Amino acid sequence: MVFEKLKKALTGEEKEKKEVKIEEISIDEARDRAENKKGQFVQDVEKGVEDTLRKISNLQNKIENLNKNLSDAESGEEVHPNLYKSANQAKSLFVKKVDKAIGKINVPSEPDWNELIDFNRSLQNEINLLKNADVSHGQQVSALFGDQISRFRRLVERLSTLSAELNTTLRKTKIDINDLNEFLNNLTERDDLLEEKERLKEKLEGLRDKKEEIEEEYEKKEDSLESLKRSERFDELERIKKKRKRLGQEKERVRKEIDSTISDITRPLRKMDKMIERDDHMVGKQVLEALEAYLDDPVQAVLSEKENLPKFKKMLQELKDLLEGKMKLSERERRKRLEEVQDILENKNITQLRKRYFEIEDEREELKNKIESSSLLEKKENIENSLYHKKSELNSVEDKIEYIEEELSNLEKQVENKEEKIQESAKSLFSAELKD
Numbered sequence: 001m002v003f004e005k006l007k008k009a010l011t012g013e014e015k016e017k018k019e020v021k022i023e024e025i026s027i028d029e030a031r032d033r034a035e036n037k038k039g040q041f042v043q044d045v046e047k048g049v050e051d052t053l054r055k056i057s058n059l060q061n062k063i064e065n066l067n068k069n070l071s072d073a074e075s076g077e078e079v080h081p082n083l084y085k086s087a088n089q090a091k092s093l094f095v096k097k098v099d100k101a102i103g104k105i106n107v108p109s110e111p112d113w114n115e116l117i118d119f120n121r122s123l124q125n126e127i128n129l130l131k132n133a134d135v136s137h138g139q140q141v142s143a144l145f146g147d148q149i150s151r152f153r154r155l156v157e158r159l160s161t162l163s164a165e166l167n168t169t170l171r172k173t174k175i176d177i178n179d180l181n182e183f184l185n186n187l188t189e190r191d192d193l194l195e196e197k198e199r200l201k202e203k204l205e206g207l208r209d210k211k212e213e214i215e216e217e218y219e220k221k222e223d224s225l226e227s228l229k230r231s232e233r234f235d236e237l238e239r240i241k242k243k244r245k246r247l248g249q250e251k252e253r254v255r256k257e258i259d260s261t262i263s264d265i266t267r268p269l270r271k272m273d274k275m276i277e278r279d280d281h282m283v284g285k286q287v288l289e290a291l292e293a294y295l296d297d298p299v300q301a302v303l304s305e306k307e308n309l310p311k312f313k314k315m316l317q318e319l320k321d322l323l324e325g326k327m328k329l330s331e332r333e334r335r336k337r338l339e340e341v342q343d344i345l346e347n348k349n350i351t352q353l354r355k356r357y358f359e360i361e362d363e364r365e366e367l368k369n370k371i372e373s374s375s376l377l378e379k380k381e382n383i384e385n386s387l388y389h390k391k392s393e394l395n396s397v398e399d400k401i402e403y404i405e406e407e408l409s410n411l412e413k414q415v416e417n418k419e420e421k422i423q424e425s426a427k428s429l430f431s432a433e434l435k436d
Contacts, residue, residue: 022432034183038177063155070095091141105122127160204408215394228376237377247367262350281322286311287318
């Protein structure tokens with residue numbers, strides 16, 4: 001066991017882990033640190049790339065000078081005329097392309113972050129153009145000017161290496177800055193969420209107060225309605241309404257009884273009508289009018305006649321005469337119909353029913369006037385309308401409360417998620433934990 005521990009100690013397997021100290025900082029402190037760190041990153045890069053930019057500028061000058069010399073160069077070797085011609089043509093194109101590419105490399109004199117980003121992108125493009133010039137014409141040019149092309153390639157390779165270093169530095173810094181920007185954006189979004197949360201809380205509190213106010217008003221109106229319904233005057237009004245309703249039912253029974261009584265003699269009346277149509281029997285104008293009316297709507301006919309029903313009686317007397325004489329009926333039916341007609345004529349039950357109908361009408365009209373003249377019904381209707389509108393208003397407020405409560409619940413989850421991200425970023429970026 002001792003040897004095992006010694007072995008681990010010698011091999012470094014038991015290195016003590018350094019505990020990272022987590023400090024507590026406020027949101028505002030974290031925001032300031034992020035801004036300062038961003039500025040420091042940019043400042044470090046702007047200062048750190050000065051040497052690289054100087055080297056790039058030197059390489060640019062060397063390539064320019066080399067390209068100028070190559071442009072003026074003449075080969076001293078004796079070569080085939082065709083080779084000489086093609087090499088010189090390729091050299092001309094090569095020099096032109098290199099001159100164009102190298103001339104677009106504008107090294108910043110005082111490095112600025114945004115300028116560096118643009119320069120880095122431009123430098124990569126121009127290096128690609130230099131390499132393309134070599135790929136397109138370098139082989140042909142090297143047939144006469146091999147040393148210059150070899151040197152050009154070395155210079156471009158060194159320039160490409162410096163560009164890669166610059167790109168790596170800027171890319172890493174940009175990632176670090178993006179992390180800080182994301183952290184700052186999360187802080188801003190959290191602030192916006194908290195502000196919206198407070199706004200909704202305030203609105204919710206107002207709606208709850210409004211709900212309580214409406215409920216109190218609703219309760220008062222309900223009490224007012226109940227008090228009205230318990231009053232003696234209202235009880236009397238309710239009794240009048242019930243009585244009017246009963247009279248209406250009785251009125252309907254009277255109509256049905258009139259209809260039922262006359263319907264018993266409808267068949268012989270129709271027979272009499274047909275006998276008149278066939279000229280088998282002659283009657284006066286009054287009987288004809290009565291016959292048409294009572295066969296069409298007996299109840300309305302009774303109600304439309306004068307009080308003693310002269311047309312109705314005249315028609316019944318005419319029917320009685322026919323039943324006793326030439327109307328073709330079985331003896332049994334003849335006796336039955338005669339009895340029914342005789343009963344109506346003698347007992348005057350239709351007249352009495354008609355009288356009762358109009359008595360009911362008058363009484364109902366009187367009760368209606370009493371009801372309509374009472375202010376209680378109008379007051380009751382006003383309270384009930386007010387209760388209806390208050391209930392509708394209450395439902396609307398409750399719907400709004402429910403909606404805002406859901407919105408608040410969602411906001412709280414968003415704030416919670418956002419704060420988790422912020423805490424993770426704070427720990428990663430500053431080895432800190434945010435406090436409220």
